[in-house]
Amino acid sequence: MYCDIVTQEKMVFSGEVKSVSLPGTEGRMGILPNHSALLTTLGFGEVIVHPPEGDEQYFAIGGGFAEVQPEKVIVLADSAEQADEIDIERAEQARTRAEKYMVEGVPEDPERYAQIRASLQRAQIRIDVARRRRRKPMMPTLGGTEEAKN
Amino acid sequence: MATERELNKRIKSIGNIAQVTGALAAVSASKASKSQRQVEATRAYAGKAFEILHNLAAQPGVGSTGHPLLTAREAITGAYLILITSDRGLAGAYNTNVVISAEKFIRAMDVPVKVITVGRKGRDLMIRRGYDVIATFDNMPDDLSILDILPIARIATNDYLESKADEVFIAYTDFVNLVTRIPRVKQLLPLKPLDFEGMAVAEYVSAVDLSGVSERVYSYEPEPAALLDVVVPRFTQLQLYQAVLEAQASEHSARMVAMNNATDNAAELIDILTLERNKARQMSITSEILDIVGGAEALG
Numbered sequence: 092m093y094c095d096i097v098t099q100e101k102m103v104f105s106g107e108v109k110s111v112s113l114p115g116t117e118g119r120m121g122i123l124p125n126h127s128a129l130l131t132t133l134g135f136g137e138v139i140v141h142p143p144e145g146d147e148q149y150f151a152i153g154g155g156f157a158e159v160q161p162e163k164v165i166v167l168a169d170s171a172e173q174a175d176e177i178d179i180e181r182a183e184q185a186r187t188r189a190e191k192y193m194v195e196g197v198p199e200d201p202e203r204y205a206q207i208r209a210s211l212q213r214a215q216i217r218i219d220v221a222r223r224r225r226r227k228p229m230m231p232t233l234g235g236t237e238e239a240k241n
Numbered sequence: 242m243a244t245e246r247e248l249n250k251r252i253k254s255i256g257n258i259a260q261v262t263g264a265l266a267a268v269s270a271s272k273a274s275k276s277q278r279q280v281e282a283t284r285a286y287a288g289k290a291f292e293i294l295h296n297l298a299a300q301p302g303v304g305s306t307g308h309p310l311l312t313a314r315e316a317i318t319g320a321y322l323i324l325i326t327s328d329r330g331l332a333g334a335y336n337t338n339v340v341i342s343a344e345k346f347i348r349a350m351d352v353p354v355k356v357i358t359v360g361r362k363g364r365d366l367m368i369r370r371g372y373d374v375i376a377t378f379d380n381m382p383d384d385l386s387i388l389d390i391l392p393i394a395r396i397a398t399n400d401y402l403e404s405k406a407d408e409v410f411i412a413y414t415d416f417v418n419l420v421t422r423i424p425r426v427k428q429l430l431p432l433k434p435l436d437f438e439g440m441a442v443a444e445y446v447s448a449v450d451l452s453g454v455s456e457r458v459y460s461y462e463p464e465p466a467a468l469l470d471v472v473v474p475r476f477t478q479l480q481l482y483q484a485v486l487e488a489q490a491s492e493h494s495a496r497m498v499a500m501n502n503a504t505d506n507a508a509e510l511i512d513i514l515t516l517e518r519n520k521a522r523q524m525s526i527t528s529e530i531l532d533i534v535g536g537a538e539a540l541g
Binding site: 097098099100101102115116117119127128129131132143154155156158165167169170179180182185186188189192193196197206215216219220241 | 243251252255277279282283286290293297301312330331343357358364365368369373374376377378387388391392393395396443457458459461462463465467468471472475478479482510513514517538
C-alpha cells in the first residue's frame with residue numbers, strides 16, 4: 092500500500108507502508124491494504140505510518156481530510172491547527188488598519204524620500220554628463236585652449 | 242569643467258552603486274526561484290484536493306442544496322478585490338502594472354468593488370486614488386507560510402458568506418519566467434471548479450485528470466456536504482497562497498531586471514566618465530607642457 096501525506100505547502104511523506112493510522116474526526120481509524128474507498132475529515136492529532144521496514148513514523152497534523160483507496164492513502168493535512176481566534180483577530184487588525192489609513196491618509200514612506208533623493212542624484216549625474224558631452228571636443232590642439240594660451 | 246579629481250570621485254561612487262545594484266539583482270534572482278519552487282511544491286495538494294472537490298460536488302444531496310462557497314448568486318450587489326503588491330519598490334513597473342489592471346477591472350464592474358490590499362505599495366496607491374479599502378495586510382515574509390494567508394482567506398470567506406460581497410476576485414501578477422510577468426484578475430469566490438480559465442492559479446490543477454472522478458464511489462465520513470465545508474475553504478486558502486507566491490516570484494524577478502538595468506546604466510556612465518577623466522588629465526598635462534615650453538622660450 093502506498094501513502095502520501097501532503098500539506099498545502101509541501102509533500103511531507105511519500106512511500107510504501109504496511110498500515111496507516113488516521114485521527115478521524117469521528118475517532119481514530121487504522122487503515123490496512125484493501126480498505127474500501129473512503130473520504131473522511133481529520134481532526135487535530137497524529138498520523139502514524141508503518142513502513143514495511145523500520146519503525147513507525149509519526150506526523151502531527153492540525154486537521155484536514157483524507158482519501159482512502161484500496162492501494163493508496165492520501166492525507167491532505169493542515170500543517171498547523173487552524174486557530175480561528177488568531178485568524179479572526181488578525182483579520183480584525185487588518186480592517187482597523189485600513190480604516191485608519193482611509194481616514195488619516197497613508198503614512199509617508201521614509202524609503203520613498205530616499206528613492207526620490209537617489210533618483211534626483213542620478214538625474215543630476217546624467218545632466219552633468221550630457222552637458223559635458225555636448226561641449227566642443229576637448230582634446231587640446233597645439234594652439235591650446237584659452238586657458239593654456241595665457 | 243570638472244577636474245580629474247572630481248571625476249575620479251564620481252566614477253568611484255557610481256562603481257559603488259553598481260556593486261549594490263548588482264548584488265541586489267543576484268539576491269532577487271535567487272529569491273524569485275525560491276518562491277517559484279515553493280509554489281510548485283503545492284501541486285500535489287492542489288491536484289488531489291481538486292479531484293476530491295469534484296467528486297463531492299457531484300454527490301446527490303450536495304448538488305441540490307448547493308454549497309454556499311460553490312454556488313453563484315443570482316443578484317450581484319457588491320464585490321471584493323484582493324490586490325497583491327509588494328511592500329518595497331525598486332521593482333520597475335511591477336506594482337504599477339498590477340494596480341492598473343485592478344483599476345481597469347474595477348471600472349468594468351457594474352457593482353461597487355471594495356478592495357483588500359496585500360502589500361504597502363498597493364495600499365498606498367489605492368487609498369490615494371480614493372478606492373474603498375476595507376482591510377490591509379503588509380509585511381508578507383519572503384518565507385511565506387500558509388498561516389500568513391489564513392487571515393486574508395478568513396475575511397474573504399466570512400464576508401462572502403455574510404453577503405457583504407457576492408463575488409471575490411484576486412488581482413496578482415502571474416510569474417511566467419524571469420523576464421515575463423502577467424498581471425491577472427481571477428475569481429476566487431464563489432469557486433467555479435469547472436471554469437479553468439476564470440479560476441485563480443488554475444495552472445496548478447489544469448493537469449488533473451477529472452474523467453471518472455465524479456463517479457468514484459466512496460463512503461463518506463461525515464456526509465459529503467460536511468466534507469465540503471472542510472475542503473472548499475482549504476482550497477480557497479491554497480489559491481490565495483499560490484497567488485501570493487506567484488506575486489512574490491514576480492516581484493523578485495521584476496526587481497532583478499530593474500537592478501540589472503541599473504547596473505548596466507552604471508557601467509555605461511562609468512565608461513563615459515572615464516573618457517572625460519582621461520581627457521581632463523590629458524589636458525592638464527598638455528597645459529603643463531605648454532607652460533614649461535613657454536617658460537623655456539622666454540628664457541632662451
